Amino acid sequence: MDNYYIAIDGGGTKTDAVIFSTGGQLINRVIGAGTNPNGMDFNQVTEHFRKLFSELMSVKKPVSIAGCYAGLSGSDHPALTRKLANAIKDACPVKISHLQVGNDAMNALWSGTDGRPGLVVIAGTGSIAFGILDNGKYFRMGGWGYLFGDEGSGYAIGRETVRRVLMVYDGRERETTLISALTRYFHVQSINDIVPIVYQSSKDVIAGLVPIVASEAEQGDCLAEHILFEAAQDLISLIQNGMSKFESVPETVLVGGVWNSRIIREKVCSGISAPFIFPDYPPVYGSIAKCVNEWEYQNEGLLDSLKKQLIKGKPA
Structure with missing residues (x-):
């Protein structure tokens, strides 16, 4: 019997979610409203998740969800992480057996490393560096906002x-x-x-x-x-x-719109003698990789199957 998983990449303006099975089927992908608690109260966050799950499960509603990884902006503080986890549990119409909530920068990293440790530098509207060490510990640099930081953004x-x-x-x-x-x-x-x-x-x-x-x-x-x-x-x-x-x-992953500039890419690549990864997949794939690596024994065949479907922008 197949297990079912939900992968989430949530930000201030939109939330990207995927439901998939261990049979290798990307069942549905939905883009919903933002879920960053810094820009709204938690009742609104919960309601946004509720609408997201309703649409996500409109194609197929499993009896339960084996695991869910949600990489969400605004989840840096442990108290906020717990509240976001509760919002997801309250909003989901079926039981989630395993649930983890982390920073959305983790998704960006894993979208390039297939869930392995490494460094990601996000340069979009803002900028931040986020790393996961081999021992599992993680750190962040920058990302202090447009008034006092976000250099290179x-x-x-x-x-x-x-x-x-x-x-x-x-x-x-x-x-x-x-x-x-x-x-x-x-x-x-x-x-x-x-x-x-x-x-x-x-x-x-x-x-x-x-x-x-x-x-x-x-x-x-x-x-x-x-x-x-x-x-x-x-x-x-x-x-x-x-x-x-x-x-x-x-392994160093570079994501965000600033990297579309050829001049910036070439200047950075010539200034640092290290290989860089520019992911072909959206950040929600990083959440998919986390689910598979955490709860499905790092099933590379499953990841490859989901990649092929995700890059097309719709389920197979």
């Missing part, structure tokens, strides 16, 4: 771009094609008109400047290239400090 690049472009407007910085690029992005006539807009913009909007900076750098704009070089140097420092925690060079 999309937001940091966007913020620096706005700052430097306004210096150009003042005559304190070299001319750049970023001025016309930003006026188009923010739909303004003059670059100084962006000031009230950026102060009211979300972090995602500021981080959305990264592809624009990357495009201008590829076309030879010196300032855009310099901004990316500075971000790459910040990421190199984060990676090197993370690697120093290991006795030998760890």
Whole structure:
């Protein structure tokens, strides 16, 4: 008889969940609302999980779930981890025999290592390094938010771009094609008109400047290239400090939208003599790998089968 598992990758804006069987079938995958408790009360978190499970089990509702691993943002503190675990148990319509809740950075790591220890550096809107040592202990570096940290992140690049472009407007910085690029992005006539807009913009909007900076750098704009070089140097420092925690060079996974920049990738890869993994699978696969490794004796055949289905974006 097949066992059934649920794998979850939860963040502030969305939660990605998969239900699969030990027979190798990815039964369903659902993208639901965010489940980060830092942005809502726990009643709302529980309700989001309830809706997620209802849709997830609309294809097949097993009698019970053998195991569930949930990698969730906002779960760093033990008290929050316990409350999130209770929210999942309360929301799930069937019994979960084994349940573990951990940081969503673990999913990102395991999506590249198939559940093995290593280091992950996430560079999206924010940035953070997260590592799991061979002895099972884990650590984090960075990720202190857009005001005091997140170096090398999309937001940091966007913020620096706005700052430097306004210096150009003042005559304190070299001319750049970023001025016309930003006026188009923010739909303004003059670059100084962006000031009230950026102060009211979300972090995602500021981080959305990264592809624009990357495009201008590829076309030879010196300032855009310099901004990316500075971000790459910040990421190199984060990676090197993370690697120093290991006795030998760890498997190192790089995830997040910032790594789509060729210039940043090449600068980092040339600055550190170590192989890097850019995962082909979404972070929820890391949760799948954890379930299989934890409760199904590291069944590589099962993982391979689920990979093939997951990368297609839908069950086989």
